[in-house]
Amino acid sequence: MTQSVLPTKWNERLYAAVLKLYPPPFRAAYSPAMFQTFRDALRDRTFSRKALISLVLRDLTNSLVKEHFAMLRETFSRPALLFNALVLTALATGLALALNTIPQQVLRLGANDPQIAMAGDLVARLEQGVSAAEAVPAGSVDLSRSLTPFLIAYDDQGRPLASQAQLNGKTPTPPSGVFDNVRQRGEARISWQPRRDVRIAAVIQRVNGPQPGFVLAGRNMREVESREALVGQLAGLTWIGMLGVILIGTSVFGWYTRPETAIQNTQTQ
Amino acid sequence: MATRTAPAAPLSPAVFAILLSLAEGEKHGYHIMKDAISPQGGGVRLGPGTLYGSLDRMMRDGLVEESGVSDDERRRYYRLTSLGQSLLAVELERLDAAVASARTLGLLPQGGLS
Numbered sequence: 001m002t003q004s005v006l007p008t009k010w011n012e013r014l015y016a017a018v019l020k021l022y023p024p025p026f027r028a029a030y031s032p033a034m035f036q037t038f039r040d041a042l043r044d045r046t047f048s049r050k051a052l053i054s055l056v057l058r059d060l061t062n063s064l065v066k067e068h069f070a071m072l073r074e075t076f077s078r079p080a081l082l083f084n085a086l087v088l089t090a091l092a093t094g095l096a097l098a099l100n101t102i103p104q105q106v107l108r109l110g111a112n113d114p115q116i117a118m119a120g121d122l123v124a125r126l127e128q129g130v131s132a133a134e135a136v137p138a139g140s141v142d143l144s145r146s147l148t149p150f151l152i153a154y155d156d157q158g159r160p161l162a163s164q165a166q167l168n169g170k171t172p173t174p175p176s177g178v179f180d181n182v183r184q185r186g187e188a189r190i191s192w193q194p195r196r197d198v199r200i201a202a203v204i205q206r207v208n209g210p211q212p213g214f215v216l217a218g219r220n221m222r223e224v225e226s227r228e229a230l231v232g233q234l235a236g237l238t239w240i241g242m243l244g245v246i247l248i249g250t251s252v253f254g255w256y257t258r259p260e261t262a263i264q265n266t267q268t269q
Numbered sequence: 270m271a272t273r274t275a276p277a278a279p280l281s282p283a284v285f286a287i288l289l290s291l292a293e294g295e296k297h298g299y300h301i302m303k304d305a306i307s308p309q310g311g312g313v314r315l316g317p318g319t320l321y322g323s324l325d326r327m328m329r330d331g332l333v334e335e336s337g338v339s340d341d342e343r344r345r346y347y348r349l350t351s352l353g354q355s356l357l358a359v360e361l362e363r364l365d366a367a368v369a370s371a372r373t374l375g376l377l378p379q380g381g382l383s
Contacts, residue, residue: 022318030325033298034317036343040299047306059316067322 096239115217132161
């Protein structure tokens with residue numbers, strides 16, 4: 001405001017201060033005129049002081065909210081801005097899904113690594129005529145606790161012949177459908193859940209020759225699943241971070257490219 | 270610049286009061302405010318925030334414009350555009366039809382309110 005419009009009375013000073021609550025573009029365009037209108041009303045006395053204060057208070061309450069909402073709406077409800085934000089959000093979501101899915105798949109596939117070699121070696125020995133009791137190394141792996149890879153040999157009907165692993169004091173056996181599948185395809189790599197809280201990365205291979213049957217090499221997936229969960233959390237945090245960057249970027253860009261008030265628009269033409 | 274669609278009848282009380290006030294000629298903010306609150310202006314209580322917010326939107330819609338003439342650098346004078354005049358005429362016709370209908374239904378005296 002210029003020197004001549006500096007507020008001199010307390011009510012003018014108060015109103016001039018309250019005008020600073022309006023959105024900056026609106027304030028820049030209209031606060032001198034609004035202040036002058038208020039000053040005119042004070043001096044004209046058409047309105048009693050009480051009526052004017054009541055009118056101005058109600059007006060401030062309504063128009064402050066209205067102008068801030070209008071500013072937000074005009075700043076952010078532009079189709080190009082919203083479309084860009086939507087595209088960026090879709091890209092960020094796709095990237096976060098990829099960050100979640102690809103490492104989890106790599107981890108899961110990697111969980112089969114020692115079992116593939118173990119099962120292959122055991123199949124070779126059994127097909128050479130070595131008995132299951134001799135071919136399966138001695139050992140007792142508690143499936144519910146140990147992360148040590150283990151081997152189990154089954155006969156052609158899927159009954160255990162020799163085992164390194166126990167669960168609840170017994171040698172666990174996969175569903176018969178798994179053996180049917182391996183009988184047709186020669187091998188299956190599955191996530192097997194012999195008990196609700198136990199998941200096994202299992203490689204099952206067919207044994208041919210004089211003692212046909214199956215070999216299962218497995219390993220508890222607890223560690224892999226904990227790493228998968230960590231990857232999921234990191235991907236989720238990355239997604240939230242990207243959404244935050246998009247929100248901030250869109251807000252800043254929207255603010256600096258916001259539409260002008262009608263007055264500013266007229267002045268720039 | 271976002272495109273806006275000019276308002277159609279029925280108009281908001283603030284827009285109608287401003288259009289009605291400016292129908293007399295160009296006026297500054299406080300003059301419009303006084304006109305609006307008078308019974309002839311519709312008795313609309315327009316504070317400075319509502320007044321200039323409405324004027325801003327009405328200028329964007331092409332209903333009013335600044336006249337460029339002022340007796341004081343802070344007093345802005347506004348006037349109706351031809352679109353504003355047309356819209357006011359449409360609104361007045363609508364209100365006139367509503368009043369005529371109210372008279373026909375016996376809700377208003379035939380000779381008008383005294």
